[in-house]
Amino acid sequence: MSHKWTRGLSWLALVLALGGTIAAFTGMTLARFDTIGKLEGFKYLTVSAPVMVGALVIAIIALLLNWRTGWPARRAALIGFLFAVGFVGSLAVRVAMGTDAPMIHDATTDLADVPQFETITLPDDNMRGLSEPSEWVSLHEIGYPDLRSVVLDRPVDQTIRDAEKLAKERGWTIRAVDPEEGRLEATAYASYIRFEDEVVLRVRPDGAGRSLVDMRSVSRVGIGDLGVNAQRIRDFLEDLAAVR
Numbered sequence: 001m002s003h004k005w006t007r008g009l010s011w012l013a014l015v016l017a018l019g020g021t022i023a024a025f026t027g028m029t030l031a032r033f034d035t036i037g038k039l040e041g042f043k044y045l046t047v048s049a050p051v052m053v054g055a056l057v058i059a060i061i062a063l064l065l066n067w068r069t070g071w072p073a074r075r076a077a078l079i080g081f082l083f084a085v086g087f088v089g090s091l092a093v094r095v096a097m098g099t100d101a102p103m104i105h106d107a108t109t110d111l112a113d114v115p116q117f118e119t120i121t122l123p124d125d126n127m128r129g130l131s132e133p134s135e136w137v138s139l140h141e142i143g144y145p146d147l148r149s150v151v152l153d154r155p156v157d158q159t160i161r162d163a164e165k166l167a168k169e170r171g172w173t174i175r176a177v178d179p180e181e182g183r184l185e186a187t188a189y190a191s192y193i194r195f196e197d198e199v200v201l202r203v204r205p206d207g208a209g210r211s212l213v214d215m216r217s218v219s220r221v222g223i224g225d226l227g228v229n230a231q232r233i234r235d236f237l238e239d240l241a242a243v244r
Contacts, residue, residue, distance in 0.1 A: 014059075016055035024044050032192060116200070143227075156204065163201050167236075173187040195221060196221075
């Protein structure tokens with residue numbers, strides 16, 4: 001009887017782990033290539049997550065039973081465990097990295113004079129999840145106190161050209177670029193699903209031949225973004241400042 005239970009739980013763990021992994025990546029892949037909606041694809045991941053947690057628990061029990069009964073189904077239990085722990089672990093790490101992020105999806109370096117999109121049209125519900133714009137400002141100030149305008153020792157037109165090159169290297173889709181006006185708008189992509197995030201870079205002369213750079217990054221779907229937009233701004237401006 002113990003061998004029967006061991007084999008049964010081992011194979012159950014394997015089936016659940018493989019099934020959950022296949023379901024999650026099938027949905028995310030379909031969403032990545034826009035066969036289904038981005039949020040619909042993401043739901044495959046959220047539905048698969050508890051299944052994978054269950055598979056992990058069952059796999060651990062199966063491994064213990066295998067150890068006690070002479071490893072009659074060790075391969076099935078081990079494979080199920082590895083798939084489940086990899087899935088659950090990577091998801092937990094990603095969520096943990098964004099636990100301190102505020103529940104907003106719009107980040108910028110200038111809250112007093114927010115860079116505006118001219119070519120790209122944001123969704124009508126861009127303030128979704130919030131009662132009023134002042135709530136966004138308050139959450140932003142608390143969550144991202146480090147996001148500030150940066151000054152670069154180069155003219156405005158050169159800054160935009162450098163930014164355009166960096167954006168293309170990142171695989172962003174350029175929607176508008178005007179070196180003379182000091183504006184760049186682009187669509188960036190997040191995660192395997194390739195969620196679309198809209199980006200605008202505003203560059204103004206500071207009066208001393210340098211560039212005053214501001215940036216904004218906005219998610220088209222969702223309420224919170226786990227800090228993705230703010231991190232995009234940090235990384236991009238850091239790389240832009242390093243251009244020589």
